[in-house]
Structure formats: structure tokens, C-alpha cells
Amino acid sequence: MTWLRSFTRFWYDFVIGDDWRVAVGVTAALSATWGLVQVGVDAWWLLPAAVAALLALSLHRAVRPTRERD
Amino acid sequence: MSDLVLLLTVFLACTVEAVEALTIVLAAGTSRHWGSALQGTVAALLALAATVAALGPAIGLIPLGTLRLVVGALLLVFGLQWLRKAILRASGHKALHDETTAYTKQVAAAGKAQAGGRGQVRDWYAFTLASKGVFLEGLEVAFIVVTFGNNQRDLPLAAIGAAAAVLAVTGVGFAVRAPLARVPENTMKFAVGVMLTSFGTFWSVEGTGAHWPGSDATLLALIPAVALLATGCTVLLRRGSSPLPPSTSTGGIPMEGTS
Numbered sequence: 001m002t003w004l005r006s007f008t009r010f011w012y013d014f015v016i017g018d019d020w021r022v023a024v025g026v027t028a029a030l031s032a033t034w035g036l037v038q039v040g041v042d043a044w045w046l047l048p049a050a051v052a053a054l055l056a057l058s059l060h061r062a063v064r065p066t067r068e069r070d
Numbered sequence: 071m072s073d074l075v076l077l078l079t080v081f082l083a084c085t086v087e088a089v090e091a092l093t094i095v096l097a098a099g100t101s102r103h104w105g106s107a108l109q110g111t112v113a114a115l116l117a118l119a120a121t122v123a124a125l126g127p128a129i130g131l132i133p134l135g136t137l138r139l140v141v142g143a144l145l146l147v148f149g150l151q152w153l154r155k156a157i158l159r160a161s162g163h164k165a166l167h168d169e170t171t172a173y174t175k176q177v178a179a180a181g182k183a184q185a186g187g188r189g190q191v192r193d194w195y196a197f198t199l200a201s202k203g204v205f206l207e208g209l210e211v212a213f214i215v216v217t218f219g220n221n222q223r224d225l226p227l228a229a230i231g232a233a234a235a236v237l238a239v240t241g242v243g244f245a246v247r248a249p250l251a252r253v254p255e256n257t258m259k260f261a262v263g264v265m266l267t268s269f270g271t272f273w274s275v276e277g278t279g280a281h282w283p284g285s286d287a288t289l290l291a292l293i294p295a296v297a298l299l300a301t302g303c304t305v306l307l308r309r310g311s312s313p314l315p316p317s318t319s320t321g322g323i324p325m326e327g328t329s
Contacts (some may be wrong), residue, residue, distance in 0.1 A: 051296075
């Protein structure tokens with residue numbers, strides 16, 4: 001059980017890392033892109049926009065505690 | 071993507087991983103026992119070879135669209151982790167990754183650990199420290215090679231880029247017998263984060279069935295756009311709050327997945 005937990009933790013840290021919301025956001029954006037493609041919309045623009053937003057939000061969350069201390 | 075861009079991207083990304091792996095091996099070897107550290111390195115490389123040999127060919131059987139979607143998504147998440155940390159470091163919100171400090175701490179920790187061997191390994195601590203470091207960083211190298219190589223249908227070229235990076239870093243590292251603190255690692259990580267994020271975005275969008283305007287040439291706009299976004303974020307964060315003192319260092323073991 002300890003080995004399984006360590007194994008899961010290793011892969012979680014390796015793939016997901018510090019901010020799980022980024023992984024969830026990327027998955028959601030890709031799902032939306034795929035869905036739009038299925039209904040005939042060539043939504044190549046959706047993911048780049050999502051990436052910019054996800055990065056900005058993740059950075060904002062990372063520095064917020066620092067700013068609150070200042 | 072041109073062959074040169076593929077080669078340079080893989081080379082740069084793998085150089086970062088090789089520097090981190092080498093730091094760990096040098097710390098284990100110089101402070102404990104070179105033989106055990108090298109045994110650990112060889113053991114990790116064999117385990118890696120077996121992993122890649124088992125999984126590499128299987129990846130080739132997956133349809134290209136599905137491969138690009140899954141691998142692109144992974145690469146994008148991976149790249150965003152790198153980019154996020156690189157921006158936080160560049161803006162002063164996260165301490166710079168200093169290989170010299172990491173090396174010193176590794177040596178100190180290794181010196182405190184109890185000596186003792188198992189079987190043919192004289193110093194188990196040196197063996198496990200080196201093997202864990204090499205396996206983890208090597209896994210990232212393998213991941214980069216397999217994903218980039220399969221997506222571009224040029225696995226040999228990606229492997230050459232990775233091998234060149236590992237050989238170059240190993241050669242330099244053992245020539246100077248010191249951690250590669252002079253390598254501008256944070257700058258490299260910033261660049262690698264930009265590349266991984268750009269390629270991850272490009273491939274995963276193609277995997278969904280959407281078509282980039284301009285096909286492969288889109289990368290020529292996507293990479294500078296991501297670089298510009300990252301640079302802009304860095305500038306904004308620098309203005310936003312008081313940064314950490316420049317001498318601050320993470321000092322931890324450089325074995326986390328993407329740092």
C-alpha cells in the first residue's frame with residue numbers, strides 16, 4: 001500500500017506538478033476544442049487562448065500570498 | 071518542424087535534465103564512493119533502456135491523431151509547469167535553482183548518511199542517490215525523445231539530439247569535476263518551457279482534428295508568441311511585488327519532475 005501510494009505520488013508529481021488546475025484546464029480546453037471540431041468549427045484558436053489564461057491564473061495564485069504579506 | 075529545430079529543441083531540453091542528473095552523481099561520487107555512484111548510474115540507465123524498449127515500439131502502433139492529442143496534452147501540462155517555475159524564478163518570486171548550492175547540500179547530506187553496502191555495492195547511499203537521480207532525469211529525457219521523435223516521425227534524430235546533450239554535459243562535467251553552475255540553467259529552463267508549451271499546444275490541437283492556419287509554419291508564430299507571453303508575465307510580476315534577494319537559493323535536491 002505504501003509502495004502504491006509512493007508510485008502514485010511520483011507520477012502525480014511528474015505529470016501534474018504544483019498546480020493541478022493547469023492540467024484540468026488543459027483537459028477542459030482540449031475537450032472543448034474537440035467538441036467544436038465535431039460540430040464543424042475549426043477551433044484552433046481556443047487552446048492558445050486557454051493556455052495564456054491558465055498560465056496567468058496559475059502565476060497569480062502563486063504570487064498572491066507574497067503580495068498579501070507585503 | 072524542420073530537422074534542425076527538432077534537434078535543437080531536444081538537445082536543449084535534454085541538456086537541462088543531464089545537468090541535474092550529473093549534479094546528483096557528482097555529489098554522490100565525490101562525497102561517498104565513486105564506484106557505487108557509477109554502479110547506480112549504470113543500473114538506472116539499464117532500467118531506463120528497458121522502459122524505453124518496452125514502451126517505445128508500442129507508441130508507434132497508436133494512430134497519429136490520438137498520439138498527438140495525448141502526448142501533446144502531456145507535453146503542454148509539462149511545459150506549463152516549466153514555464154510557470156521559470157517565470158516565478160525570473161521575476162524573483164521563487165529562488166533561483168543554484169546547482170552549486172544543490173551540490174553542496176547533497177554532499178553535506180551524503181556525508182551525514184551512514185555508510186554500508188549491499189551485495190556488490192559498497193556504498194548503498196551513493197548507489198541509491200545516483201540511481202534515483204539518473205532514473206528520474208533520464209525518464210524525462212526518454213519522454214522528450216519518444217514524444218518529439220514519434221510526433222515528427224523521426225525518432226533517430228530526436229535520440230541523436232538527446233545523446234549529444236547527455237554526452238556533452240557528461241564530458242564537460244567530468245572534465246571540470248564540479249557542478250555545472252556556469253551553465254545558465256534558469257535561462258535554459260525558460261527557453262525549454264517555451265518550447266514544450268509551444269509544441270504541446272501545436273500537437274494537441276492537431277490531435278483534436280483542428281487545423282492550424284499555415285500548418286507547420288504556425289510554429290514560427292506560436293513559439294515567439296509563447297516567449298512573448300512568458301516575458302510579459304515576468305515583467306508584470308517583477309513590477310508587482312518585492313522580489314526575493316538574488317542570493318537566495320532553493321538548495322534542494324534537483325530531482326523534482328520539471329524544475
